[in-house]
Amino acid sequence: MDEPQIYARLAEIFQDVFDDDSIVVNHDLSAKDVDGWDSLTHIRLILTVEKAFKIKFSTSDIGKLEKVGDLVALIKQRT
C-alpha cells in the first residue's frame, strides 16, 4: 500500500473509531488534537488498525507512537 492509500484508509478508521465524520487525518495529528482520544479509545484504535490492515504491532511499536505519521510509517513497514 502507498502512503495516500494508507492515509485514506486511516481517515475512514479514525472517523469510525471516534464517531466523527469531520476528522481530518494528517501527519501531525495526535491525541491532543482529537476530542475523546484517551487511552481507552487509543486501544480501540490500535485494535481497529491491526484488524483493518491485517497486521500486528509489537509492544514497543505501540509505545513509540506519538502522532499519525508514526502510525503510517509503521503500517508501511508491516504491510
Place this chain on the structure above:
Amino acid sequence: MNQLYAELQWLPRAPRDFAGRLKALGTSADQLGRELQALALPALDLNQLTKLAKVIDSARREDKPLEPLTPFRLGVLSNSTIELLVPALTASAARHGVALEVIQPAYDQAAQEALTPDSKMNSSKPDAVLLALDYRALPLKLSLGDAEASSANVQGVIGYLQALRNGIKTHSNAVCIFQTFAPPVETLFGSLDRALPGTLRNLIERINRELANFVLGSGDVLLDVAGLAETVGLADWHNTQLWNLAKFPFSGELIPLYADHVARIVAALRGKSRKVLILDLDNTVWGGVIGDDGLEGIQIAQGDARGEAHLAVQRLALELRQRGIVLAVSSKNIDEVAREPFEKHPEMLLKLDHIAIFQANWNDKATNIQAIAEELSLGLDAMVFLDDNPVERGLVRELLPQVAVPELPEDPAWYARFLTAAGYFEAVSFADEDLKRAGFYQDNAKRANLQKQVGGVDAYLASLDMTITFQPFDATGRARIVQLINKSNQYNLTTRRYTDPEVIAAENDPDVFTLQVRLADIFGDNGMISVVICRPAEAGVWEIDTWLMSCRVLGRKVEHMVLREILEHARAAGIQKLAGTYRPTDRNKLVVDHYRKLGFTQLGEEDSGITRWELIVEGAEPESAPMKVVSRGFAQASGFAQAKEIYFT
C-alpha cells in the same frame, strides 16, 4: 482465530450503512426499543457496539420509553480494564431484548465495592453483579506437588469469592454472575501441569470445578469463560500483549463474542431464553428434497458423509427436546410426503411424536411460524427457525423479526455447531419441569390452523433482485436438463422421462420449442430451475409436452414468467393456442391446479384423473413478477439470434 466465534457468524452481517441508520434513529423514534433491537441484531464490531451503546445510554438517561426492551441493571466488578467492553455489553444486551444499565466502579476495586455497604456498586442496587475476574485476580500460589497446600489454596480462593458474594448479597442482594477462569497458556511441564497438584493449570481447574458446584442451585449464575476460552482456543483467547499494554484480560477481537455471552445470561435471567426449535425439513433435517428424491433418495444414512451431517442436526434436536425445548416443523411440502420419512425411514432419529406442531404446506413460512406460535401460546420471541435456504431465512427475518434465525454455512456438516454457537437456548437453571416441558405440548405432530396471512411477502420477494434467464436447450445445459427431466416428481405436469439422445433430438428439432430456465437472486444463483418442451400438435397449436420446476423456487411466480415467455415465442411463431395436460402421479398432486392458476380453461377430465387444458394465445396476459428477464439464444422468426433484456417492475 476461529471465525465462527470471532465473527459471530450465526448472526447476519451488519449493513454497510450501520452508522448512518444509527444516526437517523436519534432518540426520537416512535418504536425506539424495537429499532434499537433491530440495529443490535447483526454481528457488530467493537466500534459499532460502542456507537450503539452511546445511543442506548443517552436514551436511557433521558428516560425515553424503550419497550419492548426489558430494563436490567448490571454491576461489573473486575480486576482489569473493563471500560473497553462495557459498551459492548450494553449493545449486545439490546440484541437479546434487554435495556442494560452498567454500573462500573473504579479500576480494580472488586473487593472494596463488594464488601463496602455503601459502595457505588451496592448503593445502585443492581439486579445482578458480574464478577468479571480473571485468574490474575486470584490469590494463587504455586505449590508444585504439594497436595495439601494446593487444596488449601483452592479453598482459600473459593473462600475469597464467597466473601465477595456474601458482601454483595448482604448489601444489595443482587444475583452474582461468577466467571470461571481461563488458565494461562504457558505451562511449566507440559502434560504434567494438569495432573500435578499445585500447578496453575491444576489449581484453576479445581477452582473452576468447585465454583461450578457451589453456584449450581444457589440462585447465582455461572458464566463459563473457561469453556468459552476452550472453545475458541486458549491461545487465541489470551493476548498477553494486550494485558501488558492495557490490562485487558483477553483478546480484543473476542469482545463481541464475550459480550454476547454475558447478554445471553442476562436475558436468561429475565426469562428471555428461547423455547422452541422450528425445523425446515429438506436439506436441513435430511439431505435432498423428499418430494423429488423420495424415501430412497434422501440422505440420512449412517456412513454417508452428507447423511451424517443431517443426522447430527436430528440428534441435536432430540437432545434439545430432552432438556425441554419444544420441536416443530415448517416445511414446504405436501403433508403426507413430509411425514413419510418420520414414519417409514429406518435411519430417521426424529419421529412424529417428537414434534409438537407439524406444518407442511405450500404457504409461506412466516405465516406458518406465526400459526405455530399461536398454537403453542408462546411469543414469536420464543422461536428459533433453522432453514438451509437463505431466501426463507431472509423472509422470516424480515417479516417476523422477533424470531431468531441463525445464518448457516454452505456445508451441513457445521449446522449443528452453528445452532449451538448461537446460544438461543441459554439457561441459568434446570429443573424437573424443563424435562417434562416437551411432553406437555403433547407431541402429536399437530397441524396448526393458519390464521391470517402475514403481510409483506410480496414486498420481500421484490427486494430479492431476481433475474430469470430463458434459453432454448443447448449442449451446455443438457446434463442438467436431463437430470431435471428425470428427477423432478412434484412440480411435474406430465412426468415424461427423456433419455440423453431424446433431449438432443428435441434440441435440434426446429419445430419443437424448448426452454431451460435459470433464476438468480441476491443470495446467489439457483441454477436451472425449470424445463419446458412444447411440440406442434394440430395447426396453430402447441402441445405442452413437458413443464417442470424445482420446488425450491415455489411461490415466486416463476411459472407465470415462464408462461409469459412461452406466449411471446408462440406469438412470434404464429401459434394461436397452447394445450396443456396434467397427468396425475402419486407425487405431483401439487400441480393439479397449475393450469387453472395460469388462466387456462379446462377442457375435460378422464377417469384416470388426467385433465386437459387450453389457453388462447391472443389476449393472454399472465401476471408478471418483479424480476429482470433475460432471454437469449433463440433464433428469430427471420433467422438471426437475439439477446434481449426487459425490465419488469
